[in-house]
Amino acid sequence: MALIDIRNVYKIFGAGRPLEDALELARSGVEKNDVLVETGCTLGLKDVSLSVERGETFVVMGLSGSGKSTLIRHINRLIDPTAGRILVDGRDVLELSPEELLAFRRSAVSMVFQRFALFPHMTVLENVGYGLEVQGTEHAERRRRAMAWIEDVELSGYENAYPAQLSGGMQQRVGLARALCTDPEILLMDEPFSALDPLIRKQMQEHLIALQRDLKKTIVFITHDLDEALHLGDHVAILKDGVIDQTGKPNEILLRPATDYVREFVREVKRGRILKTGDVMWPPDAAATGPAISRDAVLQDALPVSMENESPLRVVDETGAMVGVLSRSALLRGLTDRE
Amino acid sequence: MMKFFRGLFPDWAVEWPKGLNLPLNKWTNDFVEWLVSEYGVIFETASDAILVLLVGLERFLRDLPWVVVFLGVGALTFFSSGRKWGLTALVAACMFFIGLTDPRLWDLSMMTLSVMLVSTLICIGLGVPIGIAISRNDRMRDMVLPALDLMQTMPSFVYLIPAIMLFGLGAVPAVFATVIYAIPPVIRLTDLGIRLVDEDIVEASDAMGASRRQKLMRVQIPMALPNIMQGVNQTTMMALAMVVIASMIGTRGLGTEVLIGLQQLNVGRALEAGVAIVLLAIVMDRVTQAYGGRFIRTDGRG
Numbered sequence: 047m048a049l050i051d052i053r054n055v056y057k058i059f060g061a062g063r064p065l066e067d068a069l070e071l072a073r074s075g076v077e078k079n080d081v082l083v084e085t086g087c088t089l090g091l092k093d094v095s096l097s098v099e100r101g102e103t104f105v106v107m108g109l110s111g112s113g114k115s116t117l118i119r120h121i122n123r124l125i126d127p128t129a130g131r132i133l134v135d136g137r138d139v140l141e142l143s144p145e146e147l148l149a150f151r152r153s154a155v156s157m158v159f160q161r162f163a164l165f166p167h168m169t170v171l172e173n174v175g176y177g178l179e180v181q182g183t184e185h186a187e188r189r190r191r192a193m194a195w196i197e198d199v200e201l202s203g204y205e206n207a208y209p210a211q212l213s214g215g216m217q218q219r220v221g222l223a224r225a226l227c228t229d230p231e232i233l234l235m236d237e238p239f240s241a242l243d244p245l246i247r248k249q250m251q252e253h254l255i256a257l258q259r260d261l262k263k264t265i266v267f268i269t270h271d272l273d274e275a276l277h278l279g280d281h282v283a284i285l286k287d288g289v290i291d292q293t294g295k296p297n298e299i300l301l302r303p304a305t306d307y308v309r310e311f312v313r314e315v316k317r318g319r320i321l322k323t324g325d326v327m328w329p330p331d332a333a334a335t336g337p338a339i340s341r342d343a344v345l346q347d348a349l350p351v352s353m354e355n356e357s358p359l360r361v362v363d364e365t366g367a368m369v370g371v372l373s374r375s376a377l378l379r380g381l382t383d384r385e
Numbered sequence: 386m387m388k389f390f391r392g393l394f395p396d397w398a399v400e401w402p403k404g405l406n407l408p409l410n411k412w413t414n415d416f417v418e419w420l421v422s423e424y425g426v427i428f429e430t431a432s433d434a435i436l437v438l439l440v441g442l443e444r445f446l447r448d449l450p451w452v453v454v455f456l457g458v459g460a461l462t463f464f465s466s467g468r469k470w471g472l473t474a475l476v477a478a479c480m481f482f483i484g485l486t487d488p489r490l491w492d493l494s495m496m497t498l499s500v501m502l503v504s505t506l507i508c509i510g511l512g513v514p515i516g517i518a519i520s521r522n523d524r525m526r527d528m529v530l531p532a533l534d535l536m537q538t539m540p541s542f543v544y545l546i547p548a549i550m551l552f553g554l555g556a557v558p559a560v561f562a563t564v565i566y567a568i569p570p571v572i573r574l575t576d577l578g579i580r581l582v583d584e585d586i587v588e589a590s591d592a593m594g595a596s597r598r599q600k601l602m603r604v605q606i607p608m609a610l611p612n613i614m615q616g617v618n619q620t621t622m623m624a625l626a627m628v629v630i631a632s633m634i635g636t637r638g639l640g641t642e643v644l645i646g647l648q649q650l651n652v653g654r655a656l657e658a659g660v661a662i663v664l665l666a667i668v669m670d671r672v673t674q675a676y677g678g679r680f681i682r683t684d685g686r687g
């Protein structure tokens with residue numbers, strides 16, 4: 047069973063009579079703008095369903111105003127839905143009592159924010175330890191665990207600095223350490239790297255991938271950058287005007303975009319970094335004599351090998367058995383998105 | 386001409402009818418009387434507590450050698466302002482001039498100072514919790530804010546009289562009146578400060594599962610402190626503005642000197658006391674400002 051299960055969630059910003067009308071309209075398929083004109087209510091999410099498996103990184107990608115932040119805030123119930131259910135580990139978070147909700151937020155989920163949202167009057171150490179402080183962990187233990195996380199995000203020596211004294215990238219590493227310090231099962235990340243320079247963003251992505259390799263958290267990651275989404279996500283959902291256009295693995299989205307909207311986006315992506323030889327290979331052919339290449343190699347890495355060998359490459363799995371062949375033309379077609 | 390004009394109207398529309406009289410006057414008097422007879426004990430207890438505090442503080446400040454008070458205020462300014470020499474020198478000079486104007490004024494200043502300090506403490510003790518309460522509850526806020534406007538615009542003599550009826554003459558009704566007049570800024574700025582805390586940061590605290598209390602003590606109040614201190618500063622200034630009025634109902638202090646000067650048409654005497662009040666105001670203003678400034682700097686920006 048999926049760890050996080052969001053079922054038919056609607057979120058409409060408004061109140062009273064107009065809100066009910068708006069829900070009615072949304073249910074009958076009316077679009078965001080028309081709902082706004084008819085009722086004055088903003089349609090935040092419309093019939094959103096998705097499931098996130100334990101231990102995976104699930105990315106929600108969408109443009110500004112598409113409802114990404116609204117969606118992710120439903121998981122720890124910073125926002126209540128207008129209709130629908132949200133199950134985490136089989137429990138409906140909407141049915142939690144106020145005390146249970148606090149306990150759930152203290153131990154099971156934490157969150158990283160786009161604009162860092164660090165406490166400006168606390169040191170790095172106090173910021174990172176805040177989750178434990180809220181839980182009532184005693185001082186020495188709190189300090190020990192917070193220091194360990196500060197070291198993990200490579201900020202040793204800065205524990206007594208205040209957030210305003212750090213660069214953006216360092217601040218977000220504090221944000222990450224603060225979220226991880228309570229050892230939650232679920233990590234919610236709302237555009238965590240969007241406010242950073244491209245180079246720092248790249249570093250942070252790799253840092254997250256490295257951390258995740260050990261931690262195996264369940265991550266819900268929000269971004270407006272499809273490259274980032276496809277690079278980090280085990281599954282990616284594309285959100286547009288509060289509606290999910292497509293959910294799938296990165297290669298499925300690249301190779302079989304479900305709508306024109308998704309197709310438009312996919313055109314801008316650096317495909318060589320995402321697609322793997324296994325995604326574009328042809329069925330195995332005993333006559334193939336070229337060098338072997340892993341089916342998990344990305345096209346960008348396969349290209350130089352292919353350029354040096356006239357004959358098609360043999361695509362192999364972990365055991366070395368051939369699972370397909372990759373000709374230069376198949377590789378180039380994969381890189382240039384012609385379906 | 387006017388006679389003819391008045392004749393056009395029926396009698397009741399010309400002169401305000403005698404019967405159309407809201408008995409606010411009688412109601413208020415009855416209410417105060419009822420309050421005194423039913424709850425006199427409570428007022429007496431409160432009054433005694435305030436008096437003990439006030440007398441204790443006054444005696445303490447007057448018994449201390451002036452040099453100690455002088456150096457103490459200097460040190461307080463110096464350390465709370467983050468070691469600013471210029472500011473400390475200004476405050477010290479003001480303190481010195483109070484005594485220099487007339488040696489009698491030093492003792493009187495200490496009396497005024499203790500009334501002010503006690504009033505300000507009560508203002509903080511009541512005002513900060515009220516400010517917190519209205520920052521979380523819009524309905525309450527809509528009720529309290531107009532009441533604050535009323536307290537600031539109502540001439541203070543209007544509530545001095547019931548204060549005297551409740552507490553008798555002396556320092557306690559003066560403190561009471563001062564609190565009513567001076568409390569609005571703390572309430573307003575506490576409310577404002579908490580409302581101005583960045584929503585993202587409040588959300589971060591919520592997302593970690595902080596209870597309302599934890600959020601308040603650990604995030605909202607610390608982040609609102611610069612504003613709260615600004616409110617405290619304004620409150621001390623307003624409390625000081627009440628000294629002359631307070632002296633009319635029997636508090637001794639700098640205000641008394643001004644009153645006597647007025648009665649004897651002794652402009653010099655009134656002026657000396659007036660100057661001392663201004664100097665005291667400068668001292669209080671700088672000290673509370675310097676103290677408030679500390680909280681802004683911790684985020685490394687200010």
Ligand SMILES: Nc1ncnc2c1ncn2[C@@H]1O[C@H](COP(=O)(O)OP(=O)(O)OP(=O)(O)O)[C@@H](O)[C@H]1O
Pocket residue numbers: 059060088089090108109110111112113114115116117270
């Ligand atoms: N509290 C609110 N009241 C009314 N409308 C809201 C509220 N919060 C969000 N909305 C609206 O809901 C829609 C989705 O907002 P949301 O913040 O989820 O978008 P987003 O995808 O996170 O955008 P961004 O990339 O700018 O962060 C927007 O049209 C927004 O105006």
Ligand SMILES: [Mg+2]
Pocket residue numbers: 114115116236237
């Ligand atoms: Mg957002």
